Amino acid sequence: MKRRREEMEKGRSEIRSAMEDLSELFLVKPEEKASTLALLTVSKQLLHVLDKIGPILLVLRQDIQQNVERVEELHGRDPSVYSSLTAILTKEKCEGTTKKSDSCSRAVVWLIRSINFTVAFLERLVKDPELNLAEAVEEAYKSTLKPWHGWIASAAYKQVALKLIPEKDIFISLLMGKGQDFEDLAGDIKNLLTMLQPLVDETNAILRKNTVDKLKSP
Numbered sequence: 573m574k575r576r577r578e579e580m581e582k583g584r585s586e587i588r589s590a591m592e593d594l595s596e597l598f599l600v601k602p603e604e605k606a607s608t609l610a611l612l613t614v615s616k617q618l619l620h621v622l623d624k625i626g627p628i629l630l631v632l633r634q635d636i637q638q639n640v641e642r643v644e645e646l647h648g649r650d651p652s653v654y655s656s657l658t659a660i661l662t663k664e665k666c667e668g669t670t671k672k673s674d675s676c677s678r679a680v681v682w683l684i685r686s687i688n689f690t691v692a693f694l695e696r697l698v699k700d701p702e703l704n705l706a707e708a709v710e711e712a713y714k715s716t717l718k719p720w721h722g723w724i725a726s727a728a729y730k731q732v733a734l735k736l737i738p739e740k741d742i743f744i745s746l747l748m749g750k751g752q753d754f755e756d757l758a759g760d761i762k763n764l765l766t767m768l769q770p771l772v773d774e775t776n777a778i779l780r781k782n783t784v785d786k787l788k789s790p
Contacts, residue, residue, distance in 0.1 A: 585749035586624065587760040590617035594767050608647050608657055610771050615640050615683045618690050624746040632717075636686050639679035646676050657775060661782040670784060681787050684775045689716040691768055698758040705740040722789045 593613055615636055622633045647654045654660055661677050664670045670677045693712035696703055703711075748757050779785035 585747055585752060585757060585760060586617070586620045587747060587757065587764050588749055589620075590614070591760065591764050591767060593617060594764075608643065608655055608660065611657065611680065611683055611687075611775065612640055612644055612647070614687055614768065614771060618686060621690060621694075621747070624743055632686060632689075635682060639683050639686075642674065642679040643676050643683070657778050658782070661778070661784060665782065671787065677782075677784050678787055680775075681779060681784055684772070684779065685717060685720060687768065687772060688776075689713065691765060691772060692716050694761050694765060698761050701754075705743055706737045708740075709737055720788050 594610075594617075619633060619636055619640075622636070643660070646660060654663075657680055660680060661670070664675050664677045669675050672678070689712050692715055693708055696708040696711055697705075700708075744754060744757065748754075752760075776785065
């Protein structure tokens with residue numbers, strides 16, 4: 573937290589900080605683009621972005637935090653063994669625990685879905701300046717999370733979440749670093765999305781290969 577405050581004081585936006593953390597990870601370990609560590613790193617950064625949207629996505633934020641902790645706990649037992657997502661999925665497949673509500677496989681699935689949501693949201697944010705924040709969130713939600721949510725989660729989102737979305741200008745100003753304008757921020761977002769694409773594509777492919785990509789809410 574202290575490091576993040578220092579970064580914000582130096583004018584780095586949340587987006588720029590995420591880019592720098594990922595660059596550092598991939599520079600040291602180029603093969604990490606679809607690893608357990610990369611997924612955890614990106615997921616933790618997303619928490620800071622979601623915080624800017626406010627209470628609307630509190631449930632999603634809590635889910636991400638719990639899933640990060642679950643995967644982090646297993647990874648911490650033996651980082652060399654569980655450095656790959658495939659190793660985690662294979663372990664639970666052999667144990668027959670993949671579909672359990674507290675499985676790491678399920679946690680990985682929902683973490684990448686949360687990343688998919690954030691990527692879709694940020695894409696819309698920079699691609700269509702006329703789109704308001706509620707529309708950007710709703711379109712991203714429908715294309716990434718809604719297909720996997722039960723009716724209770726979907727209803728809660730529609731009835732409560734959309735009413736709590738801040739004004740777009742306020743959200744944008746919260747994302748910006750000191751001295752940035754929207755054009756600078758949009759450039760950072762596009763660069764971040766480019767960096768995230770290999771992780772998104774490879775992780776989604778791993779989930780499909782292990783037939784866990786269609787897991788729904790328990």
